[in-house]
Amino acid sequence: PEAQARDSTACLPRLRFGLVVLVSLLLASCTREASDPDPTSPDPGYESFAVTDFALTDQNGEPADATILDGRYTVLDFFFTNCPIYCPAMSQVMLHVQRETEGSGVRFLSISVDGEHDTPEVIAAYAEELGADPDRWRFLTGDPEHVRSIAEGQLYLGITYDPTRPVTLGDGSSMDFIDHPTRLVLIGPDRRVLGTYSYARKDEVDLLIERIRRLHTP
Structure with missing residues (x-):
């Protein structure tokens, strides 16, 4: 039982590390999606630019x-x-x-x-x-x-x-x-x-x- 407890305790740092990595990846993904501009919307500064006629x-x-x-x-x-x-x-x-x-x-x-x-x-x-x-x-x-x-x-x-x-x-x-x-x-x-x-x-x-x-x- 003591050996099993030691093994379980040894796994905890690895589990925590894995969770940290997973959360970091999820946050990075959310950040990219939030910062990725809508390709159909005008870039900042171009909102009023348009071709009217020619x-x-x-x-x-x-x-x-x-x-x-x-x-x-x-x-x-x-x-x-x-x-x-x-x-x-x-x-x-x-x-x-x-x-x-x-x-x-x-x-x-x-x-x-x-x-x-x-x-x-x-x-x-x-x-x-x-x-x-x-x-x-x-x-x-x-x-x-x-x-x-x-x-x-x-x-x-x-x-x-x-x-x-x-x-x-x-x-x-x-x-x-x-x-x-x-x-x-x-x-x-x-x-x-x-x-x-x-x-x-x-x-x-x-x-x-x-x-x-x-x-x-x-």
């Missing part, structure tokens, strides 16, 4: 307005086909997100900030060369000032057209410098902005991909 033309020459955002999640960016700096890399990141979220139902929208050059035919060729999925990814173009009003007036993202800083293109010609947004914008099915992500930061791109997957997890 009138542009897609790569097929068809008119497009803000109703194309209704009822679906959309990743939006701004680009132009002659962009020598950010756009090639940003478009590749958009392509990466498209591939990583196959089957999610999320759509992609790229709006040109250089409508004078980027005709529907030009952006169609750009989309095809890029490998964009035409069923999920639309490219839009239109009047540059109207595009700026979308970026600045609805998304609070700046666009600057600066003719005093000409940019030399690959064919030797030049164009005005265009400073445009380089963040990927996640928009909800009610046109509200849910968050923005830097294309140049892998951690933010990974967060966007994970958020999209969570949005469409059964």
Whole structure:
């Protein structure tokens, strides 16, 4: 009996330790769930951001307005086909997100900030060369000032057209410098902005991909 009592007493520290570990794991799980934001809710600071309306033309020459955002999640960016700096890399990141979220139902929208050059035919060729999925990814173009009003007036993202800083293109010609947004914008099915992500930061791109997957997890 004394041996049995000693064995029972020896087990108590291990039982207590096991209970402590179990409680710690449960608390950690609850903390993660409590701190894990709802992927369908706007990030802090974006509660009032929304796309209200626009009138542009897609790569097929068809008119497009803000109703194309209704009822679906959309990743939006701004680009132009002659962009020598950010756009090639940003478009590749958009392509990466498209591939990583196959089957999610999320759509992609790229709006040109250089409508004078980027005709529907030009952006169609750009989309095809890029490998964009035409069923999920639309490219839009239109009047540059109207595009700026979308970026600045609805998304609070700046666009600057600066003719005093000409940019030399690959064919030797030049164009005005265009400073445009380089963040990927996640928009909800009610046109509200849910968050923005830097294309140049892998951690933010990974967060966007994970958020999209969570949005469409059964």
